[in-house]
Amino acid sequence: MKAFKRPLSVFWAIDPRTATSLNGFGDLADNSYRCDVLISSREIVMKCSKCGNDIQKDDLFCGACGMTLGESAAADGGVPSPERVVISFPQAIKMGFNNYFRFRGRSTRPEFWWWVLFVVLADIGLTLFDISVGTYDNEDGLFASVFGLAVLIPGLALGARRLHDINRSGWWQLMWFGAPLVIPAVVLIVWATRNSDAGPNRYGPESR
Numbered sequence: 001m002k003a004f005k006r007p008l009s010v011f012w013a014i015d016p017r018t019a020t021s022l023n024g025f026g027d028l029a030d031n032s033y034r035c036d037v038l039i040s041s042r043e044i045v046m047k048c049s050k051c052g053n054d055i056q057k058d059d060l061f062c063g064a065c066g067m068t069l070g071e072s073a074a075a076d077g078g079v080p081s082p083e084r085v086v087i088s089f090p091q092a093i094k095m096g097f098n099n100y101f102r103f104r105g106r107s108t109r110p111e112f113w114w115w116v117l118f119v120v121l122a123d124i125g126l127t128l129f130d131i132s133v134g135t136y137d138n139e140d141g142l143f144a145s146v147f148g149l150a151v152l153i154p155g156l157a158l159g160a161r162r163l164h165d166i167n168r169s170g171w172w173q174l175m176w177f178g179a180p181l182v183i184p185a186v187v188l189i190v191w192a193t194r195n196s197d198a199g200p201n202r203y204g205p206e207s208r
Helices: 002-014 016-020 025-044 089-098 109-133 142-150 152-165 170-181 183-192
Strands: none
Touching: 089 109, 089 152, 109 142, 109 152, 109 183, 142 152, 152 170, 152 183, 170 183
16 A cells, blocks of 8 residues: 555646546556656746747746746646746846847847847946957057947847837947937837837737
8 A cells, every 4th residue: 555655646646636536556556657757748848939948947938038037837847827027137147148149039128128228338348358468559459349349249238138028120220330320220229118018919929
């Protein structure tokens, strides 16, 4: 009798109807291996429904794309809940580099502006460093220029995802080339301050 207590509790945890439908302890013994396989498979398929990245049981958001997972992530195989998670400054930087070449999908307003703050602060810091070590000329510094090249592509990718988040094409970023005209730059800045579209749009599900 003692040998069949564990399979019974395992089946009950998965589906109470499965446990009550097993009338004999012999059935439980025959299915004990299948129980373990079912539990293992539920752990393996825990992936973000947006990007397919592996997620852990207690994760609140996907480390790759930032999709909110909420408390239901472990229970439903990674399907995001409607809960919103506040993205911190370090998380936004990590997500920006993790999605270096990702021009598809959506990114929220906090993710975008945390990244902008990071780029501005880093550029100021590296410019001061260039001045102190003598690698700054009349226009640019060596280290600041290298940093600018390093963040160019992820910055454009994030800008495209931010525009997607308000249901606009990422190609609108070409208006930056008209920045001396002021108006195109103002339009893009205003769009970047807009809140996310509620629910899915043509570029994907709501980010958070």
